[in-house]
Amino acid sequence: PVEKAWWKEAVVYQIYPASYLDSNGDGLGDIKGIISKVPYIKSLGADTIWMSPIFASPQEDMGYDVADYRSIHAPYGTVEDVQRLIDELHTHQMRILMDLVVNHTSDQHDWFRESRKSTSNPKRDWYFWRDPKYDAQGNRREPNNWKSIFGGSAWHFDDATQQYYLALFLPSQPDLNWANEDMRKATYGDMIFWLDRGVDGFRIDSMNLMSKHPDLPDGKVLNDEPYQSGAEFFASGPRMHEYVREMREQVFDKYDIMTVGELGFTKDEKSVSEYVAKDRHELNMLFTGDIVDMDFGPTTKYGRDDFHPRKIRKLTNLWQTVVPKFNGWNTVYLDNHDSGRSLTRYASDAPEYRATAAKMLATYLTTLSGTPFMLQGEEIGMANLSSDYGPDAYIDVEAKNHYNTVLKARGGDESKMSDVMRELSLKARDHGRLPMQWDDSPNAGFTTAEAKPWMTINKDYVDWNVASQVDDPGSVLSFWKESLRLRKRHADLFVYGSYEPVPESSTGEMVFAYRRESHESGQMAVVFLNFSDKEQKVPAEEYKDFSVLLSNHQSQAVFEGQLALVPFGAVVLTQQQ
Ligand code: ISL
Structure with a gap:
């Protein structure tokens, strides 16, 4: 028998704050909007929300570039608003997870502003700074060949001190140096700040990238491109488990919370067991991410590789059978803010199948062992933007970088981009971030009719929205409610x-x-x-x-x-x- 815990029985609803509900007509979702929908989320049968980052940020990567962990991005609201949200959720016997982004900060964070000032600054070592290398012709080169996850070199030269800093994501997201104890303590302080305000846990962003090989060696050369992954030297690195355990001992263990780590690159059974095996006392559960990558190309996300049911069978059977062997716990999910919608990619959003297909995916999510995570809009069968949207509909940095890189390589010829548009229409992160479709009024009830929404609203909102489904017993929304009720009623069967x-x-x-x-x-x-x-x-x-x-x-x-x-x-x- 499996030991019981509240976080095993939880049903998590991911909110993308920019796109949930705009309460003040500026075209961007906000905390007050989320507060007003707490009863709606509860009525669905979800009992925990995970909010993508809401902290002060220049928003180069939609808040995954944090400038100050203790204040809120002003258009979203204030710390007091977040406190009200936490209290409101608790009043409804619900819980809240925050997104903990501590592999990197924004370059606008005070820590980085200090760090870049001089080589002797006390915070210099809080990030990775290295001298240039020089090639045989005397040209200045990066300290190693690592590639950024968003393209190009992961190193950026800073004129002020004539050194490079490391940024595995955007140049404006410098990686924190977890080997520095003062830096670790400072992030623990930020975590405690929120836990003391009642937060019930964290989804830990890019969790296993925090320990890099101390020598930062060149990545293995796999092709003739100038920059190479290098992940073998920065994913689940030598001190990774020491850091997780320290975080637990100094922070997490003092609270009754839930922890979910995002696992990148090292997704094998052994790595997974090392983070979630019960007797290791590290994290409650992980996102291995493979389930949202089933149609990614063999080497890159936007390469072509079609979904086949065999893939979901293989991955689901794997984690459902392996994780219990070491008394770990699974997450169950098909969607997040980093990809296209599973309905479009793994099932069908064609009008004749859409409702049935969305209910089929809901059945998957609610009948497996593990904690289900659903993305806002999944409960009404929200889909990707259709393929008749052109490149301008895509505003996320990942999609734009990819499109522009390929366009440049093809001599700027827009007519040669149909293969790229096909992949974007399936997998771009924009689809997972579309504004919530509340009703069939202009702007889908997401914001006022006069406002300019921060991103494209899918035109299918006229037919696919909450208002049209809430009183219809045959709707996708009603099916979700029914299947979540069944899961709760038969927790001994479906959860445990x-x-x-x-x-x-x-x-x-x-x-x-x-x-x-x-x-x-x-x-x-x-x-x-x-x-x-x-x-x-x-x-x-x-x-x-x-x-x-x-x-x-x-x-x-x-x-x-x-x-x-x-x-x-x-x-x-x-x-x-
Ligand atoms: O988004 C991806 C593929 O499209 C992933 O490679 C993603 O970059 C990786 O899983 C890490 O994601 C997280 O950290 C990023 C942020 O952009 C993502 O939104 C977040 O989920 C950097 O903080």
């Missing part, structure tokens, strides 16, 4: 029960199925998910005594030894022992 894959050979390759079983009551459930736009028939002789616990379409059941699933159909069969 065992997981067993159903082999592909007994369902066909387009249907993903698994069994759950309660350790307490012996109740069993079998979940069938049709990831195709064709009807699928699954032999179901062995399930003739089972009854339907959940179905995303009225015409699905076991007849004459067969389960017939409609396109994107989902059925949960159950048997009470």
